[in-house]
Amino acid sequence: MKASACTFLNRFSVSSIRQYAPLFLNYMDKCPVMKHHHSRLQSTVSNENAAPAQASEEEVAKCPFLTSNDVTLTKASESIQEDTIDRQQLLDLKPDEIKTTEDTKFFNYDGFFSKQLQKKKDEHTYRVFKKVMRDASSFPHAYEHSKGEKDITVWCSNDYLGMSWHPKVKAAVSSALSKHGAGSGGTRNISGNSPLHENLEAELAKLHQKEAGLVFTSCYVANDTTLFTLGKQLPGMHFFSDAGNHASMIQGIRTSMAKKHVFRHNDPEHLEEMLQKVDPLTPKVVAFETVHSMDGSICPTVEMCDVAHKYGALTFVDEVHAVGLYGDHGAGVGEQDNCLDKMDIISGTLGKAFGNMGGYIVGSAKMVDMIRSYGSGFIFTTSLPPTVLSGCLASVKVLASEEGQELRARQQSNVRYLREKLVSNGLPAQHSPSHIIPVMVGDAEICTKMSNDLISKYGVYVQSINYPTVAKGTERLRIAPTPHHTREMMDRFVGDLTQLWKDSGLEMYTQIYPENCESCRKPLSIEKMFHSQPICQRSNCTYASLQAALV
Missing domain, CATH: 3.90.1150.10 (Aspartate Aminotransferase, domain 1)
Incomplete structure (x- = not known):
């Protein structure tokens, strides 16, 4: 039996289990599922792609950490969105990673870090960032600084429309700096709220034809916080997640520990197959992206929303790579496909087509207020500064105008x-x-x-x-x-x-x-x-x- 056979451990991410490995090991003797197989936990499983074994109902019943109400057993036929790190690495610490020399018994941190970095280099996935300074007077030209200063043109920026250097955006940022200073002063609750925050949220809600909006420091934080909070607050929540979803959405869903189903990328028929198996009265959220950032595909938005609503699910639609770029006013694929009313929760970014930074969600006033009141990723983060808020507001207005259409x-x-x-x-x-x-x-x-x-x-x-x-x-x-x-x-x-x-x-x-x-x-x-x-x-x-x- 593998470490992943434990349904309790399967409720945690790989990084969490690694972080708290000593704690889990201390409790292992109390677990009837894992105690019997303790000796095999350190072994290496040869088939890296094998699906993890699932604990039986009898084993779950014996688990001191879970009750039958806490877990729904996953059938082998259901799709599972796994960690990018193989689950067979759980608690798999080698002796040479624990001891540095004969004289010490402390973990060899630098040795472990070096080993992990070398693995990335051997796989040619180790990332070396380009040293690029963009030229605001001559977009899309820039200077590369790895070996002196070299003139270059940029072809891969997410500043899709060049709004970071638009005259109105730069003027708004400059004016805000002179009037209000560089920082926001704290979290929204502690001296970090301003009319600029509320004006931007109102403008974004208007853009997407929703009741309210909420601004975050990034759309990663917006996705993670919103989905995590929904998963924690809605009783017995089930997420239905597109197989191509962004890491921020996967993270929020996973850490909420709510039940998760993964449907094939942009496949409403597979989504419907999964939704049919869940009680209509169970709270459900279908999460997907409109424009996929790496293959450029656009989902069948209307069909996805219709299928979700047919089975009583809310739709959480990530328009990160679409806002500013599609629709008459730049509201995204939802506006282009005339289905904004079918999108219950929309997330977007202010750091791509809008040329600034930050993220947001829009939706019903009560939903937004609930996330505002319970989402720790929002509550405990220093708010965006006045320079960014002013630049974002100017950019949203420009792209909603005839100039944006052009x-x-x-x-x-x-x-x-x-x-x-x-x-x-x-x-x-x-x-x-x-x-x-x-x-x-x-x-x-x-x-x-x-x-x-x-x-x-x-x-x-x-x-x-x-x-x-x-x-x-x-x-x-x-x-x-x-x-x-x-x-x-x-x-x-x-x-x-x-x-x-x-x-x-x-x-x-x-x-x-x-x-x-x-x-x-x-x-x-x-x-x-x-x-x-x-x-x-x-x-x-x-x-x-x-x-x-x-x-």
Whole structure:
């Protein structure tokens, strides 16, 4: 039996169990489930991908930590969203990690840290941050500082529309600094609240057509805090989580210790299969993203919301990579698909298309007030400073105006142009309905080298995306053109990348379009856009799927 056979331990994350390993070990003798198998806990399980064994009902009944009301046994047929670290590592501390020398019995911290870092380097997933200073007078130009100062152009920024350097945003930040100073003064409860906070929250609620909003220091904190609080406060909560959800959503759901079901990415049919198995009276939340940050896919938003509501679930919709970029006023995919009323809770960021920092949720007044009153990630965090709040408010207003519509139109035009240019040059640029263009490499070492060579040889900054951000074997270059990249810049960029691709000995591709949409599985039709690409016939699905084949 594996360590993960204990249902009690399965309620904790890997990091929590490692942190409190001595405490768990002290109580092990009191546990009838684990005591019998103590000698096997230190063993290494050969099959890393094996699903963890589940404790039986009889074993759970004997557990001093749980009652039958505390746990619902997971059936083997149900999907489980596991930690990125394999669960067989639980409590698996080797003797050489506990002792440094013969003279000491303390844990060898630096030795353990070195071992973990070397593992990342051996897997080519160790991250070395680029030293980049952006030029606010000439976006998207910047300077790279690893070896002196080098002029570069940035192609992977999440500042999707360049709002960080918009004149109105910079003026608002400058004015706020002069009038109100640099800091906020504390948490919202202790001298850290201001009319700026409340004005921004009101503006965001108005944007998404909701009753109220709540601003956080980041959208990671917004997602984590909101989902954790819902899981803790709603009795007997069940989460239904998209398999492609962001780490912040997974973290909030996991640490709440509420029951969790994972459905296939962007698959409303699989979601419905799972929802059907849960009592209609049980509180449920379906959590998913509209625009997936790494593959650029857009979920079938209307279908997902309709399925959730059919079975009495609330919808928690992450619009982080959509706010500011879609819809007439920049409210996201919900506005574009005319389904804002179907989204019960929307989370968004102020640090991407809005060009500042921070995150938020919007929804009903009572739901928002409950999160405000019970969410520790909100209550105990110093609030955003007046400079950030003022810059965010100015940016939201600009992108809700006609100027915002014009910026979005230019960006979408540039995305189409660049994607088709990459594909026509034989590069495996994935088609998607969003503004994100993944160029698939499929090897961590090569992907990292490509990114480094682009910046050193051509002054082009495109970050490589490796595990754990994406699955091993799906490493990619993630490109995000803005409205401020010119056609000349895009032509040069494609030429440089194509040359480097050939120099690296990578294979060239040609495009073969599938018959059915990979998002909703409906037939695709060919329509003229830049060249020709497939368009889904479903009214609110614009997913265009590219299959790459070797020339």
